[in-house]
Amino acid sequence: MATSSKGAGSIVSQKRQQQIKRVGVYTTAILVSIFVTIPVYIMLLLSFQPPEVVFSGGQVNLIPQTLTFQNFNELLTTTKTVRYMTNSIIVTGSSMVLSTSIAVMAGYGLTRFDFRGKSLTARAVLFSYMFSPIVLAIPLYVLFYTAGLLNSYFALTLSLTAISTPFAIWLMWQYFQTIPISLEESAWVRGASRWRTVRDVVLPVARPGYISAAIFSFAVAWNDFTMARVVMSSDNMYTITVGASLFLDRVSVGWSETMAVSFLMCIPPFLIALFLQNYLLQGFSVGGLE
Known part of the structure; x- marks a missing residue:
């Protein structure tokens, strides 16, 4: 048949x-x-x-005829592009380190310690990420104004950390669940303290997880516009996203210069995606985010 x-x-x-x-x-x-x-x-x-x-x-000529660095030279000599980029690097780096550190500690605590309402707490943390940054902007503005912290790196760093940390905690909580507790128990039997076990055993295994959390925190901070516009009031303190938007209002800066600064803004994310994409994929896939 x-x-x-x-x-x-x-x-x-x-x-x-x-x-x-x-x-x-x-x-x-x-x-x-x-x-x-x-x-x-x-x-x-x-x-x-x-x-x-x-x-x-x-009309726009889509076939290149002459190539020049004139637009970049114009940006570096007649605008505050360098200052804006420096502000973005400082704030993004600070927020990334702070958010990732909090996520690692909170994620490990949610995974390894038992307490009442643990699962509810983890889900509440993720739920807080669902709020738009503009919802948090006004309350944070009032808090920073009362404390006299407006127009400072510290205030913007805390604002961006508040946005990215909830999801980073959720990611680390999911990732730490994939690491067997037997690895830590083996270290404890040999006399290692919990801190040394976390440092020498858990963190090396969890590298894809916290690198993914760091990349996510970087993306949130680097691409932020709302918080930087609300918290920062001085032109010298603006990040590159806010500074680039101001170029459109200036007569001396045209579309070519604006596209040049857009290209500069794309370089850091491109390099991170190029060299750390494997960690990012592992972190999101193994972390249980199907």
Whole structure:
């Protein structure tokens, strides 16, 4: 009796289903790539060409004719781009370290210590992440104004940490659950303290988890606009996201310079995604975020 190549209850054969699935995946990947690549290409094009060349003939010239660093030189010499970038690096680095440290400690505590309402606490932490930053902006502004901390790195760092920490804690809580307690018990039997066990045993194993939390905290802080605009009132204290938006209101800074500063803003996230993508994928997949 001849066997059918079709699956039970299926009109389309298994091989045909796999081919359709493969074509669908490739088509989606190509469309997404085109959708992402075209804006990036235009940004690079405007960044490395003089404005008079790009907009010659009353329309954007999408074929590069001359390449120059004139736009970047204009940014570095006539604007506060360096200052804005420095502010972003300071605030982002501080927020990333603080948020990741809190997430590691809180995630480990939620995993290894039993107390009443532990599961409810973990879910409440994640629920707090659902609030939009603008909801927290006004209360934080009032608190910092009362304490006299407005227009300071400290205030903006705390604000960004408050936004990114809840999800980072949830991520570390999920990731620490994948680490067997037997590893720590083996160290305790050999006389190691809990702190040394965490430092020498748990943290090396949890590296993909807390690197993923750090990358997430970096993305929140680096791309933030709302908190920086609310907390900072001085032009010298603005981050690069706020500073770049101000360029559109200046007569001396055109679209080419604006695209150039946008390109500078993309460099740090691109480098992190390029060199740490494996840790990011491991952290989110093993951390139980299906």
